[in-house]
Amino acid sequence: xxxxxxxxxxxxxxxxxxxxxxxxxxxxxxxxxxxxxxxxxxxxxxxxxxxxxxxxxxxxxxxxxxxxxxxxxxxxxxxxxxxxxxxxxxxxxxxxxxxxxxxxxxxxxxxxxxxxxxxxxxxxxxxxxxxxxxxxxxxxxxxxxxxxxxxxxxxxxxxxxxxxxxxxxxxxxxxxxxxxxxxxxxxxxxxxxxxxxxxxxxxxxxxxxxxxxxxxxxxxxxxxxxxxxxxxxxxxxxxxxxxxxxxxxxxxxxxxx
Amino acid sequence: xxxxxxxxxxxxxxxxxxxxxxxxxxxxxxxxxxxxxxxxxxxxxxxxxxxxxxxxxxxxxxxxxxxxxxxxxxxxxxxxxxxxxxxxxxxxxxxxxxxxxxxxxxxxxxxxxxxxxxxxxxxxxxxxxxxxxxxxxxxxxxxxxxxxxxxxxxxxxxxxxxxxxxxxxxxxxxxxxxxxxxxxxxxxxxxxxxxxxxxxxxxxxxxxxxxxxxxxxxxxxxxxxxxxxxxxxxxxxxxxxxxxxxxxxxxxxxxxx
Numbered sequence: 001x002x003x004x005x006x007x008x009x010x011x012x013x014x015x016x017x018x019x020x021x022x023x024x025x026x027x028x029x030x031x032x033x034x035x036x037x038x039x040x041x042x043x044x045x046x047x048x049x050x051x052x053x054x055x056x057x058x059x060x061x062x063x064x065x066x067x068x069x070x071x072x073x074x075x076x077x078x079x080x081x082x083x084x085x086x087x088x089x090x091x092x093x094x095x096x097x098x099x100x101x102x103x104x105x106x107x108x109x110x111x112x113x114x115x116x117x118x119x120x121x122x123x124x125x126x127x128x129x130x131x132x133x134x135x136x137x138x139x140x141x142x143x144x145x146x147x148x149x150x151x152x153x154x155x156x157x158x159x160x161x162x163x164x165x166x167x168x169x170x171x172x173x174x175x176x177x178x179x180x181x182x183x184x185x186x187x188x189x190x191x192x193x194x195x196x197x198x199x200x201x202x203x204x205x206x207x208x209x210x211x212x213x214x215x216x217x218x219x220x221x222x223x224x225x226x227x228x229x230x231x232x233x234x235x236x237x238x239x240x241x242x243x244x245x246x247x248x249x250x251x252x253x254x255x256x257x
Numbered sequence: 258x259x260x261x262x263x264x265x266x267x268x269x270x271x272x273x274x275x276x277x278x279x280x281x282x283x284x285x286x287x288x289x290x291x292x293x294x295x296x297x298x299x300x301x302x303x304x305x306x307x308x309x310x311x312x313x314x315x316x317x318x319x320x321x322x323x324x325x326x327x328x329x330x331x332x333x334x335x336x337x338x339x340x341x342x343x344x345x346x347x348x349x350x351x352x353x354x355x356x357x358x359x360x361x362x363x364x365x366x367x368x369x370x371x372x373x374x375x376x377x378x379x380x381x382x383x384x385x386x387x388x389x390x391x392x393x394x395x396x397x398x399x400x401x402x403x404x405x406x407x408x409x410x411x412x413x414x415x416x417x418x419x420x421x422x423x424x425x426x427x428x429x430x431x432x433x434x435x436x437x438x439x440x441x442x443x444x445x446x447x448x449x450x451x452x453x454x455x456x457x458x459x460x461x462x463x464x465x466x467x468x469x470x471x472x473x474x475x476x477x478x479x480x481x482x483x484x485x486x487x488x489x490x491x492x493x494x495x496x497x498x499x500x501x502x503x504x505x506x507x508x509x510x511x512x513x514x
Contacts, residue, residue: 073387087342092334
């Protein structure tokens, strides 16, 4: 009778098994287990011997995404326990991160719609911000663009602003379509989102808080993509900067009024 | 060591509270007593420094959790700012970092009722933050702000220059397997970690201790080593051949008998 487990056999087969085995966990399942795993590991538990983590450990041996997630998580927790000076950041007003009292946050589209209905009745904010934005991105044609602005705001108030069709390519920034399909939805959505996050009801209220929100280029890119538009990098940059300047100018004026 | 040093705990508390701007403790003496109680439960943490830090962190996490559940603005500010700092460390612009932190805070709020152990708040919260961040990156399809793509730079790390001639290598019976491993894994630390954990089935914690590296590093080395071997078709074929040869020679040996 032969020995079923010669040392040579064991070594080569152990390695082959380690290389070929896969875990039964999905990324989401593995990542759900990671906080408890990391907690146990940091508390000195011998997690490698605990059956409840065996599947997770097999997954980590084969999954770069989840290994990266594990490293990020342990790094985040280690950074809490460092004693060197924290990374500097601009002051952030209190209350910004407290969730709203509503049980479920409203979906973004719903918030934008409510904002359009309830807060745009005098239309001053969106009108002025849109005007100033277009004056910067399309200085030669702002009047042509804004001829239809009141009509657009009627639509916004009824929640009927079209977000455009998929696959639109960039077009002249002063064209009225651009106002209809890009600038107004962008301004409405951004303001609605900002007001929700800062827990104020009106743009004038936002001005009183002294907050100067800043729309990031990433966000504009994201919103444009959601609406199905493709602007090149420079156009996106210009539009972001123009909206930010217009919002700041409006808030300054309101705060000083 | 059965009792913590109250001076050490106080020093650590003061360092961590300064660094992380933790301000939810009114009665420091009472809080430090809770830290000491937590310290006594952490019997498996190896070093006293790590034990002290973890005791402070876990006690504060429970305090923070309680205040978050009450929707205390200061508590949410602290959690949100911890997220913001994490994103800033990866060079994310502050406005974008704030947006990510806000979304993560909503996620934490939604999951707070299901959090069983308030002492583990930070690992759960950072897991949510990292998930939000990853989804945000996926949505905008921007360049990775993280250290690496999982399969990419996770494999590119400075080679450990120490001479890690290992007893483990001498324990390998199959010289051929050792030669294959040496050729496929020139980074000696990765090789030894793979050899000891995947072949000799040793506990990664022991391997990390012997190599004087963090446990997380040992796990990454194992992942990297296995990924490198899996991605090396020549090695995989040679390993399969080796396993086959062992089986064949065993078969011949059996027939001879």
